[in-house]
Amino acid sequence: MKRLATLAAIAAAVLFPFLVTSPYYLHLVVVIAIFSIVTMGLDIVFGYTGEVSLGHAALFGVGAYTAGVLAFQFGLGFWIAIPCAIVVALAFGALLALPALRVTGPYLAMVTLAFGTIVAILINEMTFLTNGPLGISLSKPLFADVREQLPFLEMSRPRLRDVEYYYVVMASFALVVLVINRLLASRFGRAFEALRDSPIASDCMGVSVYRHKVLAFVLSAGFAGFAGVLFAYSEQYIAPNNFSFELSIQFLLAVTMGGRKSRVGPVLGAAIVVYLPNLLADIGQFRAVAGSIAAVAVLSGGWRMIKLPEERLRTLVPVLLCLGFFVFSLLLEKITDYKLTVFGLMILFMVYYLPEGIWGFVRTGLAGFVSAPAPIAARGDDANVWSATAPRVAEGRALLEVKHITMQFGGLKALDNIDLTVMPGTIHGLIGPNGSGKSTMMNVLTGIYTPTAGAVAFEGQDIQGQTPSAIAGAGIARTFQNVQLFGELSLLQNIMVGLNHFYRGGVADVALATPRARREEAAARLRAASLLRFVGLEALAHEEARNLPYGKQRLLEIARALALDPKLLLLDEPAAGLTAPDIKELIAIIHKIRDHGITLILIEHHMDVVMTLSDTVTVLDFGQKIAEGKPAEVQADAKVIAAYLGGSHAEAA
Amino acid sequence: MQILAQLIASGIAVGMIYGVIAFGYQLTFATSKTLNFGQGEALMLGSLVGLTVVSFTGYWIMLPIVLAFGLVQGAVVERLGVRQAIRTKSEAGWIMATIALGIIFKNLAENIWGRDALKFPSPLPEAPLSFMGVNVLPMEVVIVFGALAMMLLVEVFNRRSIYGKAVVATANDRDAAGLMGINTSLVITFSYSLSSMTAAFAGVLVAPVTLTGAAMGGALGLKAFAVAIIGGLSSGMGVVVGGLILGITETLTGYYISTGYKDVPGLVLLLLVLSFKPSGLFGSATIKKV
The missing domain is CATH 1.10.3470 (ABC transporter involved in vitamin B12 uptake, BtuC)
Structure with a gap:
C-alpha cells in the first residue's frame, strides 16, 4: 500500500x-x-x-x-x-x-x-x-x-x-x-x-x-x-x-x-504555506475556500452536536469561529494585507482543535478503515538475554565504595557522611522511612546529583561529578521510583534506547544504510526482544509504553536497564504498586539477574521482599546510616525499630 | 568623557523600559510558568491605542485608559492562547499560540495605524535639561521614575493586598493554592492582565522619546526577554540591573560601532547567560526532582 x-x-x-x-x-x-x-x-x-x-x-x-x-x-x-x-x-x-x-x-x-x-x-x-x-x-x-x-x-x-x-x-x-x-x-x-x-x-x-x-x-x-x-x-x-x-x-x-512526526505532514504543510499567499491574492477564491470550510464546519459540527449533546457548547465554538472567518473574508477588500492574521488564526486553530495536524487527524481517521500493517514480529530467545560482562574487581574487593558522602540542599543534609560498600555479586538492600535519603543516594550514585562532599568509587575509579550518561556507560543502570519510560516509544524501542551503547555505526552509516548499520539494528532488535521475553512482555512488544499498566511499566524499566549490560543495577522501589503474584514474579526475576553476575542495590518498602532477597541491608534515617548487616541482624536492631515505629533513641538504647 | 556620560544617561532610560517589560515576563512566569511571546506586541498596542486616545484627552488622562486597555488585552491573550495549553500541559502549545496572537495583533495594527513609524506627542517640553553638561530629555526622567513606580506599585499590591497574596501563593505552589480555595486560573489570567498592563504603560512611556508604530514591538519584546534572563526570571532587582546593563551596552554599541549592530550585544549576552548560567545573574538554580 x-x-x-x-x-x-x-x-x-x-x-x-x-x-x-x-x-x-x-x-x-x-x-x-x-x-x-x-x-x-x-x-x-x-x-x-x-x-x-x-x-x-x-x-x-x-x-x-x-x-x-x-x-x-x-x-x-x-x-x-x-x-x-x-x-x-x-x-x-x-x-x-x-x-x-x-x-x-x-x-x-x-x-x-x-x-x-x-x-x-x-x-x-x-x-x-x-x-x-x-x-x-x-x-x-x-x-x-x-x-x-x-x-x-x-x-x-x-x-x-x-x-x-x-x-x-x-x-x-x-x-x-x-x-x-x-x-x-x-x-x-x-x-x-x-x-x-x-x-x-x-x-x-x-x-x-x-x-x-x-x-x-x-x-x-x-x-x-x-x-x-x-x-x-x-x-x-x-x-x-x-x-x-x-x-x-x-x-x-x-x-x-x-x-x-511524519514525512507526509511537513510536505502537506509546506504545500499549504507556499500556496496560501497565492490563494490570498485572489479574494474571490479566498471567499470560496472560507465558505466551504464554514460549510464543512457547520455540517460536521451539527452532526457532532446531535451525537454528543453534552459537548454542544464545546462544539459550537469552532463552528462559530469558522463562520466568523467566512464573514471576515466577505468584509475584507484586500486580503493580502491580512496574510499574517490568517497565518496566526490558522496556528491558533491548529493548537486548539488539531494538535496532531491534518495528517495526524487523517491517520487516526484512516486507522478505523484500513488496518495498520502489523509490525515485523520481534522474536526473542533465551540465548540473547545476557551479554556477559564480568566486573573488573579483584577477588574480595568491593564493586562500589561510597566514602563519606554528604549531599546538602540549602540547610538540609539529605545524606550526612554516609559510607556504603557493595560487594560484587550480592544484593544490597537499602531501606529507611520516607525522606531518609534513599532516593537521594540513588541520584548521587547515578550522577544526577553531584555530592557536596565525599567520593564514590566504582570498580576502583572515582565517578562522582561525572555526567549520568558517562556513569551509565561505566556500567551502572537504574530504574526510577516514579516510572520514567519513553511514553510514545514502543516497548521494544524503549529497550533499544538502552542498547544505544552497543552501536558502533554513526550518522553516516545510518544515512547510507551500510551493512554494518543493518547488522547492528537487527542484532539490537533481537537482543531487545529477548529482554522483553525475559520479563514476560514479549506479546506487547509493539504497544506504546504509556499504555502499559503500572506493574508492567516497572518490569519494562528493569528490562530497559538490563539492556545497558550493567555491572551494578539500582532498583528504586521495584515492587511499589505491584500485586502479590507480580511481586512473586519480580522476586524470581531479581534472582535470575543476580545469578547472571549482576550486582544489585535494592530500595524497597516491602520488608518481606528486601529481607528474602538481600545479602546485606543498610538502614538510613534522616540522612544518616543507623544500621547495617545481615537482614536478620538489622531486623532485630533497636534503632531500626525506633526509626520505623517511633520512639526516642534513649528508649531504644 | 562627556560623550560617555551622555551615552550612559540615554542608556539608563532605554534600560528602564526593558526592565519594566521584563518585569511583565516575570509576572506571568511566576504564576503559570508561561510567557507571552507577544509581549512586545502588547507594548506596541498600548502605545498605538495611546496615540489615538491622546489626541482627545491629552497625555495624563490617556494613561489610565491605556492601562485599562492593557489589562483587557492581557486577559484576552491568556484566555485565547494560554489557558488551553496549561490544561493540556502542552509547552509547544502556548509558545505557538502566544506567537500567533502576537503576529495577529501586529498585522491588525499595521492595517489600522499603517506600517510607518509615527510621532507621539510629548507631554513635556522637548528641550533637553542639562546636568553638568549631560543633556537629558524631561521625558527620559519620567521614564526612569515611571518604570520604577510601576514596578513598585505591583510589588506593593502583591505583598500587601489579599488579592496580591493569592498571586504570590499561586506562584509558590499552584496546586496547594488551588486546594486552599484560590481560583488559580483566575489568578493566572490576572497575572497576564498585569503583565500586559505594564507593557502598555512602557509603550506610552517610551513612545514620546522614540517613535511608535506597528513594528516597534518585536525587537523590544525580545530584548526585554534577554533582560529577564540576564536578571533571572525570579528577581525583581535582576530586571532593573539587567535592563540597565543592556540599555547602556546598546547605546554604547550604537555610538562606537554602528547603529545597525546595536541590537546584537543584548542578544549575544542572552545566548551567553543561557549557555552558562541559565537561572540568570540574580536567580537561584532549582533542583530537579526525580
Missing part, C-alpha cells in the same frame, strides 16, 4: 513537467519541494525532540547566502555551493544548539529567536560580504543542453533550464526523504524521542541528552542549509528580508498544520 503510493508519487513527479507546461506551476512545485526539505528537517527538532525553533528561517538564509556569496564574490556555482552551504549551516546549527546544554522549552525557543535576529542583522549589515539590503542576484544553471541528443524535447533554452532544475530539486527532495526516514528509524530517531519523553531517563540509559539535542539541531540545520541553496538558485535573487522571523513562523505553521 505504502509502496504503491510512493511509486505513484514518483511517477507523478517525473511526468509533471510534461503534463503541466505552465512555468508558474512548475516553479510552485519547486518551491514546495524546497520548503518541504526545511520542514521535514524542522520536524526532527520540533516533532521528535519537542523543541520549538524560531531560527530555521535564519539557517535557511545562511544556506541561501552561502550560495549567494560564493556566486557574487567568488563566481563559484551551484555544485560547489551545495557542500559549502551544508557545512556552513551545520556549523551554525551547532552554534545554535550550544545553549541547549542548559535550557529547553521557552528558553530555547527564545534563544533560537535571538539567533535568528542576529543572523538577520548580520546579513543586512555585512554589506562587504552580502551586498546588504540590495540583495544578490544569481542565475539558474543550465546543467546540460540535451536538446541535440534528445530531439523529441522541443523546448526553449529557459524552459529546459527550468525543467532541469525541477528534476534536480525533486531528486534532492527524494534523497532527503530517504535519509530522514533512515535517520529517524534508527537509534538516533529513538534517542530524539526518548529525550523528549524523559530527559533524565535518557541520560541514565547512556543516551546523552545534550549530545543528541545538538545532533538533532545540527542535522536539521544541514537540511535547512541545503534547501537554502536550492531556494537561492530557484528564485535567482535573495535579499535579507526573504529570511525573516515571519518565515520561521511559516515553517513552524507548516509542521504543526501538516502533522508532526
